[in-house]
Amino acid sequence: MIANSNISDYGDWSSIIGLIISLITFVLVVAIKKQFMFRSRIEEHTEKLDKIASKISELLQSFSDNKLDIDKEFAIADVKLRAIQKGASRELLSDVKKARKKIRLFRWRYWSKITWLKPEERLARQIYTDLNIVVEELLNVKKELLVGK
Numbered sequence: 001m002i003a004n005s006n007i008s009d010y011g012d013w014s015s016i017i018g019l020i021i022s023l024i025t026f027v028l029v030v031a032i033k034k035q036f037m038f039r040s041r042i043e044e045h046t047e048k049l050d051k052i053a054s055k056i057s058e059l060l061q062s063f064s065d066n067k068l069d070i071d072k073e074f075a076i077a078d079v080k081l082r083a084i085q086k087g088a089s090r091e092l093l094s095d096v097k098k099a100r101k102k103i104r105l106f107r108w109r110y111w112s113k114i115t116w117l118k119p120e121e122r123l124a125r126q127i128y129t130d131l132n133i134v135v136e137e138l139l140n141v142k143k144e145l146l147v148g149k
Contacts, residue, residue, distance in 0.1 A: 038087020039145060045084050046138040052077045053131045060128060063121040070124055071110050077131055078103045084134070092137040099130035 056073050059066040078100055085096045106127060109119040 034087050038084070041083075042138060042142050042145070045080060046135055046142065048080055049077065049084075049131055049135050049138070052080065053128060053135060056124075056128050056131070060121070060124060063124060067110065067119070071107060074103045074106055074124075074127060077127075078107075081134065084138070092134070092141060095130065095134050095137050099127060099134055102127045102130060 052073055056070060056077075059070045059073065063070070081096050081100050081103070085093065085100070088096050102123065106119045106123050109117050109123075112118075
């Protein structure tokens with residue numbers, strides 16, 4: 001088979017191999033860019049989520065009077081968590097997904113027309129706890145970056 005090959009056959013194989021190498025390079029560059037963008041904004045994400053969690057803590061003092069404001073803060077937190085989720089990995093990623101799932105549940109229950117399904121203060125406090133867990137995970141990731149891991 002190799003003995004009967006001519007130069008155009010080698011060119012065809014070289015083109016296919018070059019295409020595969022280009023695709024692998026593209027995927028790796030996109031992954032590196034995503035990781036770099038996440039790492040460069042980790043401080044900002046930590047501060048914003050911490051402020052949101054503090055505001056939610058204040059609003060939870062009177063849950064029944066502040067449901068609309070709590071829903072608004074959860075919506076903002078969900079946007080932040082979505083941005084974090086793009087670059088997160090391992091434990092941080094699982095914590096972000098868990099918090100986002102509970103936020104979606106709370107918001108769906110809040111806006112649903114079913115009266116017996118309205119969100120409870122317990123769920124809002126669980127989300128508040130999950131947001132604090134994500135903040136702590138972000139601080140751990142930041143420390144790992146400073147150490148050089």
